[in-house]
Amino acid sequence: MQCGRNSNSLIVTGHSLGGSVASLFTLWLLESLDISLAKRPLCLTFGSPLVGDKGFQQAISQHPPWNSCFLHVAATSKDSIPRLFIAPHDLNSMDLDSKSDDYKPFGTFLLCCEDGCTWSDNPEAVSELLMAVETEDTGNEEWTINVYSRIIEQLESMIVRKGISQVNEPILNSLRAGTTLQIEAIRIRNEQLLIKKLEELEEICMFNKGKAFDPAKKLNVIKIKMAELEWYKKVAKANETGYYDCYKKQLSRRDRDIIKHKKFLTKYWKEVVAQNERKPQKQLVYLRSRWLYAGTTYRRMVEPLDIADYYRDGGSNYVTNGRSHHYIKLEQWLEADEKQSRFRIDTKKQNVDVILTDDSCFWANVEEARQWCKTLKTADVGMISERLCLRQKLMEFEVYVMEQIKKYAVSSEIFLKGSSFMQWWKEYEMLIEPFHNSPLTDFIRNCKFQQYASGCLALS
Template sequence: MQIYDYMNVLNSIRRKVLYRGVSELGESNSNLLRAGITLQLKEVGVLNDIRIDQIGKMEKKHTDMFRKKNVASAYDPTKKLNDMKINLTYMEWYMKGQKSKGGYYDAYKNAKTREEIVTQQEILKRQRDLTKYWKKTVEEKDRMPQKEGAKLRKRWLYGGSNYRRIVEPLEIADHYKSGNTNYIMSRSDHYKLLEKWSDEDKKDSRASDTKRNTVASLTEDSCFWAHVEEALISLTDLVNGGSTDNEQRLEEFEAYVMREIENYAVSLDIFVDGSSLMKWWNEYKAYKGTAYASEFAQYMNGSYNLYK
């Protein structure tokens, strides 16, 4: 069987009809817009009643309309980005109100009351709108072959980083709440690219040479809670007599969290009572016993309340 190229056939027919129409109407140039208007007037039988200057006015009106439409389209991406900022602002407002419920991540993951579920549905709607927009934006930028095209402009990059740090934790929550594991293996490509571009931008920026000395308002690693969930799984397996490889995984997790703390790269809500990190730490401390000593254990036993 052959794949037939209907597009070429349609284009050929279209050209022949237009050129034939132009020829029949005596147009000396191939002004397709004027020819199209003239052909339509001829079809409805009013061509002879229309003056040539009126056809010119119709042509100008259509040209102006197309021009205005193109100008509006040029600004549309910025308007769309601003619309997405409204959704993100709403989600930030939601984040700030969840401290008493174990923090943003766990409040979303463990929503139980009617009020919490209704609020969660509103968050999900905004999450879907944001993800649809950013997936499309990243796909369009990634298709461009030039280095400049492969990176989002500063404004989009900043917005994309905030989106990733606010929205991805909710996807992680849904992933583990459904009984799944190893989120990072199934992580969406648009998150990976946004993170990659952000890291490249930091390397290119002189500001990256200055070490952060204030606590991040948003945890910089948007996969932080996936690491916490995997640590909880490893600990449960270890307590139940599973592989001793879990010991090494948990030590690596300790070192990872400690690095993030030292770099002020995690937000305060990770230490909120009832958070998944604090749940892990309390269970891990009970498993290890009071004699256990490590840099992270020392920090959690005395200094984490000073993190600010």
């Protein structure tokens, strides 16, 4: 490891096994330290064996800022170590499906011989090129170090192949030309099978890059879809129903149109979460604040609609049996970020009339409480233990709701006369004893919720 002329430049380097150690150390640096783009280290290896399988390679390659930190130099005709862990295969089979347990390259490879050098960041193509060259390896480590020393000395005068092919046949397209020059640069002449396979691998690579999910590309569309939901929410509130119950009832075409927006947003955020989970990261690495804020707003706006679908279809116990993985991860990342005080969404606003309910599973808890009321109402009088259990759950729900109110963490929409929450209250009030008193019963019976929306109600 060394620093360049600029004290901010960090180069981690190693030869042979030391190169593998350098790669792993660089990954540790990237994962453990909060490194800006300008200070990101460069890992430069010489004759290093590969260090991970396909899953390991994909995790790095799908995170371009990390993948760009690695440059691996391999003397293709003099050193067999770079190809040490690549499984032999039959080139004639043209099988493009790589085994997942093979070791795979990541980063950029500079493949050199006496005649020239070529580079590639296509992992499958690098594997093919490494396997295609016949190596004159002496097994002498000092000798291979000298080979790399000469490569470094000559690198400035060497040409990375972009020239004219010496093959005496017409080259009909730029992909064929580039592939042919790659092979010529490392002294493989006129290997038609290899040229064809490299072409196919490069086409696959370009296709995958083209369809790669980029959250930033759809951000403006996402904002438009979220704006549509915001407008829907305002219209539903004007109808004294609330957007949760308005969507759940599905009475108008507008309600059904929201389904399309919900599906689009959910697909997008599932991909964002999946992409973030694939990144090499320590346990508590999560989305950057910009995306975490947007993801939290999405979760609080859209998960209630999923809950409405779930209970409309007769579901129960949504949190355990029906909740999507991507909601769980978005919530966990927010909690972790708040614990480290890096990012906090302030929900206690003077006007809670416009906020989204913090707990995106609030309506699932309301639906469960309504089911408990229904069961308690129809339960046999002799089933004392079951009735006591249900009453205990309902009192715990009371406490939960009041805690949310005290934190100004629920939208005033829950108190609209057409909301499922107010329906629960009517059902619950019929079941409790006349003398039953609690902070929530006091809050609702004395209509304190009417002052709640303005944020001026004193709560302790």
